[in-house]
Amino acid sequence: MAKNVSGRAEEPPVLKPWPKRPARLAQAVVENLTDSIVSGAIPPGSTLPVEPELCETFGVSRITIREAVKSLEAKGLVLARQGYGTTVTPPEEWNLLDPVVLSAAVQHDDELVVLDHLVGIRSALEAQMAAQAAEVATDDDMRAVEEILSRLDEETAVPARFIETDVAFHDRIMQASRNRLGRSVIRTVHAQARTAFLYNGTPDTAMCEQANAEHRKVAERLLARDPQGAAQAMAAHIEGAWSRRRPPNPGPPAS
Structure with missing residues (x-):
């Protein structure tokens, strides 16, 4: 039986093999293990099953498992050490800007902690970029923003279309700010x-x-x-829109 970092014996995590062998094997293993780690099925401080067990569970080679573990390390999810196995790291070490990690974190965010923080980041960064856009946007930028706003006026009665155009409105202002790094961060977190x-x-x-x-x-x-x-205006909009659609008493899904 494996031991955790404190030396105590622990029950091995239960991993579910997939019903159909995926094409991109290492990535599929990474996504499966990421979900297990972020959901708490494999908790921080515990160790992953040894290579032979992972190979049998997922039906892949050792090379594929090693590639997957390296990817998990790069995402900050695990730490592989000789003699100690591969240990799951605390959540504070996880790279939430990694799309796979962030996607899993959002899907398991039953108490909306991650989403609340994400909205805060959006509010701060997009407000900054709106201020920058007000200073550096060209006339063409302004016309593009006005054109999208007109489309939004026409689409308020069709929420599904409105939501997609809403994203384009925000993105066009970010483009106008010329803040490529800020825009990249927002596009990453908002997409998930x-x-x-x-x-x-x-x-x-x-x-x-x-x-x-x-x-x-x-x-x-x-x-x-x-x-x-x-x-x-941008900060008030982002925070107000979230407060209107945020569930008042979120909790874990019914079993």
């Missing part, structure tokens, strides 16, 4: 957040109309070349 039902909620026409009224305030401050006003 949008895969979660708890993040998206069930917007209706009234919610879309309110969101678009807030979009218009952002656009007005951009056109006025008002950095502080644009930042405040």
Whole structure:
């Protein structure tokens, strides 16, 4: 029986093999193990099963398992040490900007801790980029923002379309800011957040109309070349929209 970092014996984690052998073997193993780690099925401080067991579970070669473990190490999920096996690291060590890790974290975020933090990051970064856009955006940038805003006006009665155009509106302002790093961070975290039902909620026409009224305030401050006003309008919009669709008492799904 394996031992954890404190030397105590531990029960081996139960891993479920997949019903059909995937094409990209190492990546599929990584995604499966990432989900098991982030969900807590393989808790921090425990050790992964040894190579032969992982090979049997997933039906892959040792080379594939070693490649997968190296990828898990790069994501900060495990630490492989000679004589100690491969140990799951504390959540503080996980790279949440890695799409696979973030996706798993969002999917298992029953108490919305990750999503609350993500919205905070969006609010801070997008507010900064709105201020930058108010200063450096070209006339073409401004026209593009206005054009998307007009499309949003037409789509408030069709929430599914509105949501997609909403993303384009925010992204166009980020482009106008010329802050490529900030835009990359937001695009990474927002893409994963949008895969979660708890993040998206069930917007209706009234919610879309309110969101678009807030979009218009952002656009007005951009056109006025008002950095502080644009930042405040963007932060208020992102935080307000989240407060309207955030479940009041989230909890683990029913078994």
